[in-house]
Amino acid sequence: MVYGFRGLGRFSAVSSSQEFDAHRLRLDVISIFPEYLDPLRHALLGKAIEDGILEVGVHDLRKWATGGHKAVDDTPYGGGPGMVMKPEVWGPALDDIAAGHVVGDELESASPHLKSARHDEIEGVEKRAYEVEAAGDKELPLLLVPTPAGKPFTQTDAQGWSNERHIVFACGRYEGIDQRVIDDAAKRYRVREVSIGDYVLIGGEVAVLVIAEAVVRLIPGVLGNRRSHEEDSFSDGLLEGPSYTKPRSWRGLDVPEVLFSGNHAKVDRWRRDQALLRTQAVRPELIDETQLDAADRKVLGLD
Ligand code: 6GU
Numbered sequence: 001m002v003y004g005f006r007g008l009g010r011f012s013a014v015s016s017s018q019e020f021d022a023h024r025l026r027l028d029v030i031s032i033f034p035e036y037l038d039p040l041r042h043a044l045l046g047k048a049i050e051d052g053i054l055e056v057g058v059h060d061l062r063k064w065a066t067g068g069h070k071a072v073d074d075t076p077y078g079g080g081p082g083m084v085m086k087p088e089v090w091g092p093a094l095d096d097i098a099a100g101h102v103v104g105d106e107l108e109s110a111s112p113h114l115k116s117a118r119h120d121e122i123e124g125v126e127k128r129a130y131e132v133e134a135a136g137d138k139e140l141p142l143l144l145v146p147t148p149a150g151k152p153f154t155q156t157d158a159q160g161w162s163n164e165r166h167i168v169f170a171c172g173r174y175e176g177i178d179q180r181v182i183d184d185a186a187k188r189y190r191v192r193e194v195s196i197g198d199y200v201l202i203g204g205e206v207a208v209l210v211i212a213e214a215v216v217r218l219i220p221g222v223l224g225n226r227r228s229h230e231e232d233s234f235s236d237g238l239l240e241g242p243s244y245t246k247p248r249s250w251r252g253l254d255v256p257e258v259l260f261s262g263n264h265a266k267v268d269r270w271r272r273d274q275a276l277l278r279t280q281a282v283r284p285e286l287i288d289e290t291q292l293d294a295a296d297r298k299v300l301g302l303d
Helices: 017-023 036-042 042-050 085-099 155-161 181-187 205-216 264-282 294-301
Strands: 024-032 054-060 141-153 164-172 191-195
Touching: 017 054, 017 181, 024 036, 024 085, 024 181, 036 054, 042 181, 042 205, 054 085, 054 191, 085 141, 085 164, 141 205, 155 164, 155 205, 191 205, 264 294
Parallel strands: 024 054, 024 164, 141 164, 141 191
Antiparallel strands: none
C-alpha cells in the first residue's frame, strides 16, 4: 500500500480533539485491495478531507488473517464454484473498527500542500486509537456491505447517509462473505447490504467509491452551492434536461432562444419540459412516480 501519508495525519499535538470534533463523517473501508480506494483522496473527496469535513481510513483485511497462508477465503459449504470470505477474519476486523481500535491507514487528500506533522511523529505523543466523539456514542455505526444481492442504492439513501457520523464499508470479493458475518455484525452496527445496479462487479471497492462520492457531496460545506443538489437529477424524481454555456452559436448549433429571454418563469417552465421529455424518453418508469400537473401532462402528450 502506498499512501502519501499514514497515521493520524491531520491531528497536531495541540488541537487533535478539536479537529476531531470538527469532522462530519468518518469513513472506514475494509478491503483486500486497499489501493483500489486511493481515488477517495482525489478531487471533491480529497477537498472534504482537507477541509476537515471527512475522515477516511482504509484497512487491509489481510491484517486480520491468521495462519501461515493468511487466507481470507475458503471453499463454499454445499459445493459450487468460487470461494467465500472467512468469518474468523471478517469478525475481528469489524469488531476492531466498530470499537475504534484501529490506528493508521488514514487517507489524506492527494493535494500535497497541507501536510502537517504526523500525530505519532510528534515527540511524547502516544499513538492512539480512533475515538468516537460524543454525538456518535449512542448510535451504532452504519455498516454498508456492497453486493449485487443488496437493496438498490438510491439518492434517498445518499441523502440519509450524508447525516451519519461513522460509516464502515465491508468490501467482499469472490462469491461474497460468509452470511454469519453480516448477521453477527448487527450487534455492533446498523447493517445494510446494498447494490449499485443490476450488473456484477468483481468486488465491492468500486461500489464504495460510487456510494462515498454520492454521500459526501451532500454533506453541507462540501459543495458550495446548495441549489446544485436541489436541482440534481432524481431530487424531484426527474432526470435533468440539457445545459448550455457560451458561445451562443457553436459549429452551427444554437443555444435555445428561451434561455436569453430573461424571463425566469419561462426558463423554469422550459427546463421542466426538457426534464419531463428526457425522462419520458430515457426512463419512462420514473414518470409514473412523478407528481404531474396539467401543464406537465400536456407536454408529455398524456390525457
Ligand atoms: Cl455493490 N458489489 C458488487 N460486487 N457487484 C455489484 C454491486 C456491488 N452492485 C452491482 N454489482
